[in-house]
Amino acid sequence: MATPEPPLLTMSGITKSFPGVRALDGVDLEVRAGEVHCLLGQNGAGKSTLIKVLAGAHQPDDGTITWRGEQVTLTSPVAAMRLGIATIYQELDLVAGLSVAENVFLGHEPTTAGFVVRRTSARTATAALLRRLGHPEIDPARAVGELPAAQRQIVSMARALSHDVRLIVMDEPSAALDPDETANLFRIVTDLTADGVAVVHISHRLEEIRRIGDRVTVLKDGRAVAGGLPAKDTPTRDIVAMMTGRNVEYVFPERPSVPAAPTRPPVLRVEGLTRQGEFAPVDLKLRPGEIVGLAGLVGSGRSEILETIYGARRPTAGRVLVDGRPLRPGSVRAAVRAGLGLAPEERKAQGLLLLESVTRNVSVSSLSRFSRGGWLDRTAERAAARTATRELSLRPDNPDARIRTLSGGNQQKAVLARWLLRGCRVLLLDEPTRGVDVGARAELYAVIRRLADDGLAVLLVSSEVPEVLGLADRVLVLREGHVVHTAPARELDEHRVLDLVMEGSPTP
Amino acid sequence: MTQPAPVTTAEPPVGEAAGRPPLGLRADVRNLSLLGVLAVLIAVGGITRPDQFLDTSNLQLVLTQASVIGVVTVGMTFVITSGGIDLSVGAIVALASVWATTVATQEYGFAGILFTAVVVGLGCGLVNGLLIAYGGMVPFIATLAMLASARGLALQITDGKTQIVTVQSVLDLGVPDAYILGIPPLVLVFAAVTVIGWLLLNRTTFGRRTVAVGGNAEAARLAGIDVRRQRLYLYLLSGLCCGIAAFLLIVLAGSGQNTNGNLYELDAIAAAIIGGTLLSGGRGTIVGSVLGVLVFTTITNIFALNNLQSDVQQIAKGAIIVAAVLVQRRTARGAAEA
């Protein structure tokens, strides 16, 4: 497929920072006309940010974009569209109340005298586009809200094609589709590339990449760890290793020479915990001082298990016991009272009070400790919060700093300090190093190990296999909502875990 | 489960704990800008009508006129801080004021009127709270429904007629003889509600939870806060403030009417917003809200003293809202960059 002419698109050294985290750190991407270029990476690797830069929705801090040999600046989505770059987002950006034809021509309606919309010609043109996409059965006059997800995807595609498009970016287009619909989508992609249109395809599903991809770029921690690999021939294990592995060698803290005494009674027991459609019955025991890791790919049910233990989701069966006493199911408050604490995956959306100071973020779960009859002792609150943050070496050492201004790693420490202050005994960590700069991770690992050494029980979820292996004492490997293997971390290595998480790789 | 945190052994940093939090300072800066607006208004009033404006009786007048809407605004500030909205405050004031002034209620005298006003306010707040916290309704819709029904019920009770208060002890509360050290009792109630509101928001777990729910409801829930119960309490609080305001209005107007509290919801929201409370929740200031109310009341006063008509007053009110919010955005941005 490769052509001798210059690449259609070259992005080089693209850097983009948000407060607290560097989302893209010098990413290179090269796309040729007529190819399907797959973009792979874990959640948070920077894929979404990269395509938003490409769509003109984000402005990069640094780096250049070259389009058909000329350097360009994509100041807005409209500018990107004018060049012929169309993006189909994961959350489809269609207007449910408008008809198919109105959506397809939204913003560039065919008009008479500049403002009278020529509805008939818009409908005819839409019908032609839908035929080209193999879906003549979609009525251009129907409201988009009435269509099933798969057909909406087609409408998005038709909208992209209604422009003079040369590059289509598709963000996980198959996520909402069944196998037949996916097959049709891939047929359309093949037709488009035959016409010389390039497709940037984002997916978690390796077998899709094998089917339609030409080349692969793998993103990790805001960097392109590999660019332009042949999609058909690169071994799956190499690709997964690049996604889940380490591009920097970390120093993991020493495990205690004597493993947590198996004689000590478990503080947390999970018995047959199930959520229909998300994960099969899970059994689990967690002793004080022990770190247990859950390893698995996206969609394996790892975050769901954590949130169900915590009461944020209601189980369909099974129970959670702390010190042998069952928790009221589906109640976060019951879990917190019993001594559980969660550091959620989406730290900003689920964990932090972004307008508030460090102190208030730390003390929020322990307010009654600093109050008498509802009256707050703010001096005691501030002092205790500061003690907790100092314990974790949170920087800056200023309890009044706004949490928003902290780096990702320090924000995570604030969340940990919250539970430390609460006197929590079981810590549930969901992707604790997500959005944490690579350099700051080792320190966070040391903190987590120290908390365990002080007697906390830690349940760790991570999509990074080396992180689970390096930090946990015991590992549960998850695949499609099932625990497929349980073993001490010492007895596992990265390859073995990768084989386990991918075995009989998920079906589309 | 009550095992203490393993960290309390460390020495609390005594010296630094006494330092003033910059967050508080920033809120003060916002209030300062509003104080500036108020100072300008006072200068304008003093220059244009020196005899009438800078007079004790005028100060009493402005504060009295601010009392009713001021009490409502304190309750509204809590609701907005929690990320909600209460569109029904004006209607609740109307309903509480007419229910408390029916012939039947007036037979129970002072206590009957006060009790009815407060209970009706609390009852409406309870319905709002249950619908929003446990019924899963959007605050905008639930309180809009309450607005319509409470106004309708108020009209049904009065049949469009004005209900004159005949209980002398209630009427006496609104005349100069009742002033305590020159302060009208209505103003004393307003001041008390303000102080209690400030303490509640800034010095109690209730206030802290309100801010947490408004700042990030999901994070508050995962941090172990009972978000739904907190929401219920907040709408109850707003209803209580409406009940108190209804009683003040009965004293002030010597009557109950179904048209009472007209557009209070907009005035209260506007006062809270120009005061610096975030409409999206997560940040609220009682002092700012009260200053916002005083700014509006002072504008009305200055315009009336200068015999300017209501069209000009409305234009000026709109301009002040825009100007105050623009100034705040600038200060807020400055503070964020600092």
Added chain:
Amino acid sequence: MPPTSRRGLLFGTAAVSAGALLTACTSNEPKNSAPATDNVPAAADKPGTPVTIGFAGPQADHGWLNAINENAKARAAKYAEVTLEITEGSNDTAAQIGQIQTLINKKVDVLVILPADGKALTQVGLQAMKAGIPVINLDRVFASPQAYRCWIGGDNYGMGLNAGRYIGEQLKDKPNAKVVELAGMDNLELTKQRTQGFDDALKNYPNIRKVARQAAEFTVESGQAKMAQLLQAQQQFDALWNHDDDQGVGALRAIQQAGRDDFLMVGGAGAKSAMDAIKAGNSVLKATVLYPPTMAASAIDLARALGQKKGVSGMSELEIPASITLYSAVVTKENVDDYLPTGFS
């Protein structure tokens, strides 16, 4: 001057006399003891052919509008052959149009319409007339005379005029007299007309000067608030004209709170509470200028006469007049007993 008030003036002179005749004949002002209870109907009072009258008014959220509804209902109940189809009151133009169209579709014999907004409802008035249903336009006038068969209503300009005259006569010997005006809702045309009439009357008294005017909103609450401000602004004045007795309750409260009694006050509309105060004579309120809600009873009489193809008794013409403007009488302590029965609460 707004067009409506010019119209009011033009037929004012012609219609006031006709109106006076009608008033004398319907006799619902000076003598009766309750609105429309024991008075003599306009046309012959013996039962005639059955008439269905459709009545559409605004939402009765205010004392005067409530009295309008009550007067209409009470008068219709007096006639065995009259059926009154009364709609749910609405202040929303679209809703009121819908309600009137329903009445047209029901093929009522005569329509009595008090529009929430006269101009906005003109079309539906035209529609009814075209459908052959005569329309009695009550008080707030349609934009086109083609939209009604007969207009009957109060005289806002005359109200201001009479209030001004009364105050003028009281103060004519006082040098440098000051008056203050507490107006109604400023976004209503009738408020402008009342103010205009008041100002025009005061021009006849060069010793009197209007020193302040503030607009309230016909509510007790706004009356109290605006009056309190006026009292603060004007430490001394001789007379006050308040456009509306409902807001007057609040104004009197503010006056009481300010401890002022050094001026005379004239109200407007004719609420029972105002008349009681005038009769008692222990407050600043000395008079009120009528805007009688009994016009609704008269409108029912006219509608019945139209439905039965009769004229107005006491008039020579065979036909009902095209417009009738009521007289805004001034109620004082001397004549308050005559008017008390028409006072509304």
